[in-house]
Amino acid sequence: MSLFSANVHGKIVAGELNLGSLQSYIANLSQIQPGIVTFITDAFGTVIAHPDQIVVEQQTNLGHLAPISQGIEEHAGFIGIHRVQGAWYLFNAAKVPSSAWVIFSSSAAGRQLVPLGVALGIFMFLLLFLLIAAVWLLNRKLGQDVSRPLESFIQAVNHLEKGTLVQVDSGTGRTFVELGVLRQRFTEMAEAIVRREQSLRESEEKFRRLIENLGKEYFFYQRDVDEVFIYLSPSIEAMLGYAPRELLGRHNFGGIITPGLISERARESSMRTLEGQESQAHEIEVRHKDGSIKLLEIVEVPVRDFQGSIIGLDGIARDITEQKKANEERLGMERQLLHSQKLESLGVLAGGIAHDFNNLLAAILGNLELALHRSEPNSPLHARILQAFKAGQRAAELTRQMLAYSGKGQFLVQEIDLSDLVRENIAMLQAVMAKTVTLNLQLAPDLPFIMADAGQIQQVTLNLITNASEAMGEHPGTMTLVTGVIDCNAQDLVLSRTQDKPRPGRYVFLEVRDSGCGMDEQTSQRLFDPFFSTKFTGRGLGMAAVLGIVQSHRGAIFVESEPGKGSMFRVLFPAVDGITASGAPHGVLNNEPDPSGAVGAVQPPPGSGLILVVDDEPMVRELCVEVLRFLGYQTLQAVNGEQAVQLFCEHAHEVRGVILDLTMPKMNGVVALQEMRKIRPDVHVVLCSGYNEQESIRRYLAEATTSFLKKPFSLKQLQAELEKMLA
Incomplete structure (x- = not known):
């Protein structure tokens, strides 16, 4: 028996419970519900009622079991599945109201879960069916709205790689709107890529055509x-x-x-x-x-x-090979042009200086020559004057070379046999050669004539031989002089060292070869520069004069040289067509100051007649007057052409001859000569100049009443011209 009490609506209710009846009730429950064990414990886990009577009688305490202790503490609800004595059980617990008892129920987990497993299996089958259906529906949906557009994207990309553009299928477009946006953006991008690649291909094609x-x-x-x-x-x-x-x-x-x-x-x-x-x-x-x-x-x-x-x-x-070559040729031509302009300027300067200096020398040498004639030959004064006279002649030679370089040194142009000219002057040429040099002559016979100033051709020969002799120095060597005739074309003549290349045609040449030291390229380029010399005692005008003379004769000059192997100079003069020099007269150097013949050689016969002297230089004019008076002539003086014509007009029948300078202010000598010939055609005139006026007076020199005298002239030369003129 068990007593209990409870507060019900503020009233204490007490009762008596028959444990035997409770025990019977619990045992009946186990029979009604097989597999389910129902038992009651107090708050300490001691069994109060249990289907097994022995467990109750022994007052077995189950509080140490986890589900029991959990049920005592939580008092209600499903406690869970617990393992007891090697088997799994489901436990539930509920607290008996108004008491410390707890009712427990337990059942074998396998027995209870079988229906649940069956239900779960059915559920899983249904779930799997639904899942398969959903996957099928989803796959169909994705196939329509995702896979097909993606396959279309892939095809579009493949075509895009090949440079072609295709449309992309975006599916139904009802579920995945983003694919439609992606399609639009992809299409825009693909069109831009195609346009860019098309432009790139066109550019590459243009570039390829350009490169190829x-x-x-x-x-x-x-x-x-x-x-x-x-x-x-x-x-x-x-x-x-x-x-x-x-x-x-x-x-x-x-x-x-x-x-x-x-x-x-x-x-x-x-x-x-x-x-x-x-x-x-x-x-x-x-x-x-x-x-x-x-x-x-x-x-x-x-x-x-x-x-x-x-x-x-x-x-x-x-x-740029040809361009570089053309530039170098252009620069070479420019340098050559500048060099030619420099030489031309120097020529003008040298000619002007020589002309003015010749006027001074004419006065100096003339007065010295007069002083020589008026002094005692054995006096010390005579010897001093003679030395000064010889020095003046050397100065005249220097001006002659300066005029030759300037191209204004021709005075007596005539037909010349070059071989005969060299042969006749061989003694003088050998005099300037070193004793150790052997001269080898190879002079061609019957050469065509050349029109030239014999004195200047002699100077060319002399300068070339002097240069060759100095190149060999004191060492034994051979010098070869060759003359001949050669036909030259424009290609041959382009190598000429003259500024103006002569015309193609037949030429007579003089060639001088030596076995001397030779020249390098730099020396060869400057060879014809005035005042350039490699010799300590040289004035640097010898080769410059050669160039000037050759140019003034419209010839050519060629140079070949190599250090240690000697040099070769070849000068060409135009041949006179159809004329050979066999048995013909030739020119020799005349009209040059000759101190040996000038000093003491003039024995003036008593002259007669009136001579008109015309010169703008007072010293030259007064010297001529004094010389003429010394020779026994009467004189008239004029300072320019106008005054000369006026005086000649007044004394036309008295004047026996005229000494006329060509270069004067107001009216030059040529014009004055023309005016005098209008008044009196047979008047005898001696033209004088320090320049080459050959071209302007050529037709007058062909007349018997006209002659030419180059300044500075000697007393003997003036006397000879007057005697020839007045004979």
């Missing part, structure tokens, strides 16, 4: 960072003879670039470009496949990747 049709003056190339060729345009074959495949893979024009400073600079320029520095055009020399040398102008720019790193070089090469 650069012509033989250009070729394009690409090199990597190791300077190895990775592309060469086909035009390189036309320029250098190599097919592109022959040079691909080569390093920096390897095998065809010529070594030297130019190539080293090109290498440095390429390295600077690869380092990202500013590129500049540079030149390289390469060898053509046929062995010739080509000069290329190279322009290179760096090639960069998307990150900005330099990955190679693009370059273009231009053949």
